[in-house]
Amino acid sequence: MSATLQSPVSIKKNYLTALKEALFEEMALNPNMICQGEDIGILGGAFGVTEGLQAQFGEKRVVDMPISESCIIGSAVGLALNGKTVVAEMQFIDFISCGFDQIVNMMATYSYRTAGEVNLPIVVRGPAGGYGGGGPYHSQMNEAWFANSPGLQIVVPSTPYDAKGLLKASIRSGNPTIFYEIKNLYRLRDIEEELPVEDYIVPLGQAAIRRQGTDLTLVTYGNNVYDCLKAAETLQEQGVSAEVIDLRTLVPLDEETIFASIAKTSRLVVVNEAPMTCGFAGEVIARVCDKAFHHLDAPPVRVTRLDTPVPWVAPLEKFVLPSVEKIVDASLRVVRF
Amino acid sequence: MSATLQSPVSIKKNYLTALKEALFEEMALNPNMICQGEDIGILGGAFGVTEGLQAQFGEKRVVDMPISESCIIGSAVGLALNGKTVVAEMQFIDFISCGFDQIVNMMATYSYRTAGEVNLPIVVRGPAGGYGGGGPYHSQMNEAWFANSPGLQIVVPSTPYDAKGLLKASIRSGNPTIFYEIKNLYRLRDIEEELPVEDYIVPLGQAAIRRQGTDLTLVTYGNNVYDCLKAAETLQEQGVSAEVIDLRTLVPLDEETIFASIAKTSRLVVVNEAPMTCGFAGEVIARVCDKAFHHLDAPPVRVTRLDTPVPWVAPLEKFVLPSVEKIVDASLRVVRF
Amino acid sequence: MSRNSSAPTAEKKESDQRLAKKPSELLTKEECLEVFRQLFLARYFDVRLIKEKKRGRLKGTLYSSHNQEAILVGSLFGLRPYDWISPIHRDMPAFFLKDMRSGWRNPNRIGMTIQEVCAQVFGKADSPGRARDNWSHIGSRAKKIIHSTSMLAGTIPVAAGVVYADRLDGGDAVALTYNGEGSTAQGIFHEAINYAAVHKLPVVTIIENNQWAYGTPTNKEYSLEDFARRADGFGIPGLIADGQDVFDVYDKVMQAVEYSRAGNGPSIVECKTFRAYGHGDHDDDRAAKYRPSEDVQRGRERDPIAVCRKRLVELGYLTEVEAGRFMAEGKNAMETTNEDFPAEVVEYMNEGIEFALKAPFPEAEEGGRWVFREDL
Amino acid sequence: MSRNSSAPTAEKKESDQRLAKKPSELLTKEECLEVFRQLFLARYFDVRLIKEKKRGRLKGTLYSSHNQEAILVGSLFGLRPYDWISPIHRDMPAFFLKDMRSGWRNPNRIGMTIQEVCAQVFGKADSPGRARDNWSHIGSRAKKIIHSTSMLAGTIPVAAGVVYADRLDGGDAVALTYNGEGSTAQGIFHEAINYAAVHKLPVVTIIENNQWAYGTPTNKEYSLEDFARRADGFGIPGLIADGQDVFDVYDKVMQAVEYSRAGNGPSIVECKTFRAYGHGDHDDDRAAKYRPSEDVQRGRERDPIAVCRKRLVELGYLTEVEAGRFMAEGKNAMETTNEDFPAEVVEYMNEGIEFALKAPFPEAEEGGRWVFREDL
Ligand SMILES: Cc1ncc(C[n+]2csc(CCOP(=O)(O)OP(=O)(O)O)c2C)c(N)n1
Ligand SMILES: Cc1ncc(C[n+]2csc(CCOP(=O)(O)OP(=O)(O)O)c2C)c(N)n1
Ligand SMILES: [Mg+2]
Ligand SMILES: [Mg+2]
DSSP states (O other), X not given: OOOOSSOTTOOEEOHHHHHHHHHHHHHHHOTTEEEEETTOSSSOOSSSTTTTHHHHHOTTTEEEOOSOHHHHHHHHHHHHHTTOEEEEEXXXXXXXXXXXXXXXXXXXXXXXXXXXXXXXOEEEEEEEOOSSSOXXXXXXXXXXXXXXXXXXXXXXXXXXXXXXXXXXXXXXXXXXXXXXXXXXXXXXXXXXXXXXXXXXXXXXXXXXXXXXXXXXXXXXXXXXXXXXXXXXXXXXXXXXXXXXXXXXXXXXXXXXXXXXXXXXXXXXXXXXXXXXXXXXXXXXXXXXXXXXXXXXXXXXXXXXXXXXXXXSXXXXXXXXXXXXXXXXXXXXXXXXX | OOOOSSOTTOOEEOHHHHHHHHHHHHHHHOTXXXXXXXXXXXXXXXXXXXXXXXXXXXXTTEEEOOSOHHHXXXXXXXXXXXXXXXXXXXSSGGGGGGGHHIIIIIIXXXXXXXXXXXXXXXXXXXXXXXXXXXXXXXXXXXXXXXXXXXXXXXXXXXXXXXXXXXXXXXXXXXXXXXXXXXXXXXXXXXXXXEOOSSOOOOOTTOOEEEEOOXXXXXXXXXXXXXXXXXXXXXXXXXXXXXXXXXXSEEETTOHHHHHHHHHHHOOEEXXXXXXXTTOHHHHHHHHHHHHHGGGOSSOOEEEEEOSSOOOSSHHHHHHHSOOHHHHHHHHHHHHTO | OOOOTTOOOHHHHHHHHHOSSOGGGGOOHHHHHHHHHXXXXXXXXXXXXXXXXXXXXXXXXXXXXXXXXXXXXXXXXXXXXXXXEEOOGGGTTHHHHTXXXXXXXXXXXXXXXXXXXXHHHTTOTTXXXXXXXXXXXXXXXXXXXXXXXXXXXXXXXXHHHXXXXXXXXXXXXXXXXXXXXXXXXXXXXXXXXXXXXXXXOOEEEEEEEOSEETTEEGGGTOSSSOGGGGGGGGTOOEEEEETTOHHHHHHHHHHHHXXXXXTOOOEEEEEEOOOOXXXXXXXXXXXXXXXXXXXXXXXHSSXXXXXXXXXXXXXXXXXXXXXXXXXXXXXXGGGOOGGGSOHHHHHHHHHHHHHHHHSOOOOGGGGGSOSSOOOO | OOOOTTOOOHHHXXXXXXXXXXXXXXXXXXXXXXXXXXXXXXHHHHHHHHHHHHXXXXXXXXXXXXXXXXXXXXXXXXXXXXXXXXXXXXXXXXXXXXXXXXXXXXXTOSSOOHHHHHHHHTTOTTSTTXXXXXXXXXXXXXXXXXXXXXXXXXXXXXXXXXHHHHHHTTOOOOEEEEEEGGGGGSHHHHHHHXXXXXXXXXXXXEXXXXXXXXXXXXXXXXXXXXXXXXXXXXXXXXXXXETTOHHHHHHHHHHHHHHHHTTXXXXXXXXXXXXXXXXXXXXXXXXXXXXXXHHHHHHHSSOHHHHHHHHHXXXXXXXXXXXXXXXXXXOOGGGOOGGGSOHHHHHHHHHXXXXXXXXXXXXXXXXXXXXXXXXX
16 A cells, blocks of 8 residues: 555555445444344454444444344345345355345335335345355355346446445445345455545446447456456457446446447447356347347357356366356457357 | 047146146156145145145145245255155245245255266246236246256246146156246136147157247247237238247257247247346347347347236236237337338 | 143243233223224124125135134234234234224324225225235335235244334334244244344234144144244243133233333244134135034134123123124124124225225336335 | 253153163273274364365365364264265264264265265365365265255255155154254254154254354354254254263264154254364454353363263273373364374375375366256
8 A cells, every 4th residue: 555645545445345334334324224144243244344343333233143044134124114224244145045035025025015105225235256166155146036036226346446336325225235245356456446535326227338449348247347358458469349348237227338339339248157047148138139239240149157056166167157268259259250 | 528439538628637637647657756835735736736636645645735935845855865756836936935045056956066966856836927916926937036047947838738748747857847837827718628648748848839920930938828829810910920939948948949930030029927137038039149140130029027026906917017919019110120 | 732821931920920910801891892893893894805705896815814803803902003013814904903992093093094904905096005916915114014925924024123123213112923823834934033032022923823724734734732832942932822712812912012012022922713714715615625514613613702792791891782782703704794793893894895996996007116216 | 041851841751761771871892982983083084184274285164073073973873874964064074974883994884985075175076076066065865965055954854855755665764964053043944843843754953052153152043042942842852962972962862863763753952062163264363353262261171082081981991091092182283193193093084185185176077067967
C-alpha cells in the first residue's frame, strides 16, 4: 500500500474486505439489520467475511445459527416480515440446496403472493465457484436454479468495488437476493483496488464493459471474467478484438449493454462455469436471438462447465470447467464462421 | 370402448391407467422393485395412480411414507444402493423442492462420485403442470432445476402410450429419473388410446413428430403439445405449415430430430410452461444456435410462462401461461420475419 | 400412554405453579357464551361453504375443519390482538376468529373480516392476497397472520423469525402455528423448533392430531401415540389437550402462551381430535372406504359444540331451554338448516358471502405484477 | 443432568435385561490388545497425514479425529463384516478400521485397505472414488460403506434405506451412521430417524459430541446438554458413552446394535468427547482464539490411548513395562515420533502412504465420465 498526502486513504482493498466493509457500514446505518448464519459470529465466518461483526453489533444482531439452512432462510423471512433487513450466510453456496424450498417457495414468492403487501429485504450470500479443488460440494455455481425461480435477484460481483457496491445495493433493494461471492477472488492480490471513502452503491441491472472490442462479444460473470480478459489478450495477438462484458447481475439483466455490443461486433460467446444445460449462458443466447438476432453474423455459442459435477482433483476439474484455451478456441470458431 | 372379434382388447385407456399398468407390470416383473411415497398405499395416491398396488404387492413393497420428501428420496437412494429399484412419488411434483438436496447432491451425483460403481435405478415421479387453477404450489413445471443438475434423466410424457412406455424405460434405465406426469392429461378423454397387449417401452432420448410441417418447427412437451397442435391448425388456415415436435425426454435430448426439422423449416418456436429465464425452451434455442444456426432464417423464439409463479384464479393463470393464441402470434412473427 | 398438561418436564412444573386456577375458570359468563357462539360460527362457515359449492356458486377444494373447531376457537380466544398466528388448510375459520374479542365487526380488529376471508374463498380481488393462491394461502402483515405456502410446517421457522424480531424490538408477542400431526414429520418442523428452543422464542406449535394425514394413519407417520412427545427431543413442554373440549384447549394453550410470554421459550400443544370428512371434499368418497366407519363414528361422537353446551349448562350459563335451541351438533353439513345456528352467526356469514359474490375478479394483467416490489 | 445407558426408556429396559454382563467384559485379552493397537493406528494415521502435509507431500484440508479415536475403534470393533457404516469428515480412520478383525491385510475384508484410503487422501486414481471428491467423500457398495456428500446428516436416510432393503431380503445387517453433534440440527436427521423409528429399522446414529461445530459451541446448536435426548422425541433409546473410553463406547454401541438386531428399531448413541485441534487444519490458529485454552486442556486431559492403557494394566493384559513402551498420548502430531507407536502400526501406515505416493493421478478425461451408467 502507498499512502500519499494527496490521497490519504489510497489503500488497495481486496474483494473480501470490500464485502466486510459493506456489512459493517450497512449494519451501522440500519439498526434493523440482522446477519445470521453458521459460524458467522464467534468465528467470524469460514472465510472471515463477518470477522468482528458480532463483537461490534452484538450477538442479537449477528447470530450464530444451528446447522439448519431451511431454518436460516425461513427465520430470515419471518424477521423481514416483521420489519427487519436480513443478510443470511450460506457457509458455502452449495449448501443452499438444504434450504431450497424456503428460498424458492416461501421467500421468492412472498411479494407475489401478497400482491406487494410484503417485500422481503433479504440477501442470501455465500462463497461460490470452482477452480479451487473444492469438489462437487464446495465449487458450485447454482444460479440457474434461482434464475428459473421467479422473485429472486441474482448478483455475482467480480471486483472489490462491485462486491461492496452490489452488496449494499442488494441489501437496500428490498427484494430477496441470492448473492454469489466468488471465493477465489476473496484474497486475490491482482484485483485489489482503492474503494471510495464515501458511501456508494453499484445499481443492480447494470453490466460492466471490462474491455472494449469490435470483432466479438464475450459475455460472462464471476471467475470467468478474468478468463475472458486473458482470452481477449490472446485473441488480440491473433488480430481479433474482443469486447468483454461482465453482467454483474443476472436478475435483473442488463440486456441493452449486451445488444449494443453485439450490434457492434455481430458475434457472441457466452462463458460461465455452471453446467451447460439450462444454465445462464443459454439464457443470454436465447434473449439475443429473440431481440438482436438480425445483428448476428455467426452462431452465438457457449463455453460452460460440462454437464457434470465439479470433480475434485486438478486435471479433472480443469477438464470440465471453462478455461482461457476453451474460450479462445470458441471465439476463433465464431470469428472464422 | 368397442370390442370386436378381431381385436379382443381394443380398449382405449387414459394416461393415468397407462401409468398404473406400467407400475403393476414392472412390480410383477421385478421382485426387487419398491414404490414409496405419501398416501400411495392405503389411499392409492392422491390421483389414484397407485390404486390397488399395495393390495397386490403388500405394504413392504408399497410403502406409505411420512410427510418427509428428503427422507423419501434419501431412503430410496439407500434402497437402490442395496440392490432395489425404486419408484418414489412426490404427491405433487411441486413438493420435490422439500427433497431437493437429496436429489441434486446425493442421488444425481452417485454414479459420478463412485466412478460408476453405483448406479441408482430410481424414478421420482409426480403430478405436474398448470392450466388447472392449482396455484403456485400445485402447478409447477420445475424441470429446469434438474436439467441444470447433472446426473438426472428428465422425462415428460404427453400420451398414454408414452406414459407407459417411458415410465417402464425410466424404471429399467438404471439412472435416476425425474418423471413429470401431466396431471391435466390423467383422465383426458380425447387422448385415450389402445395400448399394446405385449410388454413395450418407449426408448429415452427419442422425440416424436406429432405433426409434419414445412414452414415452421414448434418444439414442445407436456401440456403444450396440445396447444401447439391446435396452434398448428390455426396456422394452417393462414397457410402456414407447422411441424410439431414433442421432446418426450429432455435429458437425454434428441437433438437430431430437432435439427432435421429445422433443416427443413428454417424456423423455430419453442414452447413450454416453465418460467422463461433458464428454462428448457432457452436450452433448445442455444443448442440449435450452436449446431444448426446456418439453417435458421428467422429468430428462434420462446413462448413460455412469464417469469412469475403460477397464480390461482383463471384470468391470471391464463395471462402468465402459454396459450394457443400466444403460440400463433409468435409463430406468425417468426414466419413473417 | 397418554399425558396431560401435568406431565412432568422441568420447565412445565414452574409454569404449573404460576397457574393455580385454570385459565378457563377465570372466564366470565359472557366470555363463555362468546366462545359458544364462535364454535357455531366456525361450524357454520364450514357448513355454508359446502352448501355454496353444492349450489354451484363456489369452485375449488374445501378442507373442512368440522369437528375440529374447538381447537381454533379455544387456541385463539386467549391471544392478544398483537400475537401472531399461521393457520393452514384445516384452519380456515382462524383467519376471522383471530382477535374476534375486539368485536366481530370492529374495523380495527387485528384479524381478517368475514368479507376478506369469503372474498378469498371465492377467488375475488378483495381477497387479502388478491386471489393469487387459493384457500388458506393468505395472510396479512397488518393483521399479524403469516402467509403460508402449501409446504407443510414451512411457516414454523417464519413464526420463529417474526417473534425474534418482536423480542428485539422489546415486544412480547407470541406466535401460534397450526399444524396437522402428519406435517410434524417434515425436517423443517424440527429445525425451527430446535432454533426456537435455543433462543427461547415464544413459539407455540399447535398439533391438530385428527388421526389421519390424508390417507395415512398416525402409526405410519410417527412411532409414538402422542405427537406432543415430539417436544421431548428439545426438552420443551409438550402438552396434550382434548381437542373436542374448547375449554381444555383454551387452558393448555394459555398455559403454553403464558410460559412463552414469561420468556421460557417454545412449547407444543397436541390437540386430540378426529377429521370429520375426507382430507378435502374431493376425498370424501374414498375416505369412507379407507377409514373404518366405527372409527369415524367414535371420532365424531363428541361434537365440540355439544361438549361446550354441556359445560355451559353445568355452569348455569345456559338454561335447558336455551341449550336446546341450536342443534347443529352431530350433523353433516347438508343435514343442517340455518335454524340450527344462532341468527347472528348466519347473519355474519351472509355478509361475507354476499360481499364475496358481488366482488370483482382480479384483472388478468395482475398475473404479471408484484414479482418484485413496485413501491419504488 | 446427564444420563447413562441405564436411563429409563421402555425399550431400553428390555435390552438391559438382555445384557447381564457388559459386552466389553466378554472381550478376550487378545481382543483387548487389538483394540489398543487400533487406537494407535487411528492416532498414527492422523499424525502421519499431518506430517506428510508439513513435508509438502500432501495437499488439502485435514479433519483430525485426534482425541476421538475411541469412538471409531469402539463402535466398529463389535460390528459384523456385513454391517453398514457411513463415516463423515471426522471419521477418516473408520474406512480402514471397518471389519479389521478379519485381518488387517485380509484381502476379503469388508472394509477399505489402507492403500485405498491413502490413495484417496492423496487424490490418486486408486482411490475407491477415483478422487472425484475429496477426503471422506468415498464409500463402497462392496465394502458396505455409504458414500457421503458434504451435506451433514445426509446419509442417515440412505442408511435407513439400505437396511430396509436388507430386511426385505431377510438379512439382519445393522447400519451405523456417524454424525457430529452440530449436524443433528439438520431437518433430515429427524426425517430419517422418524422413518427408521416407524419401521423399526436397525439404524444406530452415533453422535460424536466434541463440544464444537466448527466455530459454534453446543449451547447455540441445541437447547439441551445431552444430544442423546434427541432420541426422546422418537421414543427410541438415547445412550450416552464416555467417548474417551473405548470400552464404554463398545458397550453402549453393542447394546444399541443388539437392540437393533433384535428388531427393536433405531437408537442414538452420544459419545462425549472433545475436538483436539481446529475444525480442520486450516482452522487451527483461529480455534486457538475462539476456544478457551482451559477448555481445550480439560477436553484433552483424558487421551483415549491413556484411558485404554490404564484399563489394560488393571486387567493385567499389559505389564507396567509393556504399558510404558508407546507414549503417543497427550502429544500433538508434531511432538510424536514413530517410536511412540507400535512398529506394526507404523509399518501398516507406511504401506498405505508409499502406495499412494506411487499411484497415478486419474486421467483428465475421467472428468467427463460416469454422469450416467456406462455399463450398458
Ligand atoms: C411438504 C409437503 N408434502 C406433501 C404435501 C401434500 N399434503 C397436503 S395435506 C397432506 C396431509 C396433511 O396431513 P396432516 O398434517 O395430518 O394435516 P390434516 O390434513 O390431517 O389436517 C399432504 C401429504 C404438502 N402440502 N406439503
Ligand atoms: C448442510 C451443511 N451445512 C453446512 C455445512 C458446513 N460444515 C461442515 S462441517 C460443519 C460443522 C460440523 O460440526 P459437527 O457436526 O459438530 O461435526 P464436527 O466437525 O464437530 O465433528 C459445518 C457447519 C455442511 N457440511 N453441511
Ligand atoms: Mg392429520
Ligand atoms: Mg462437533
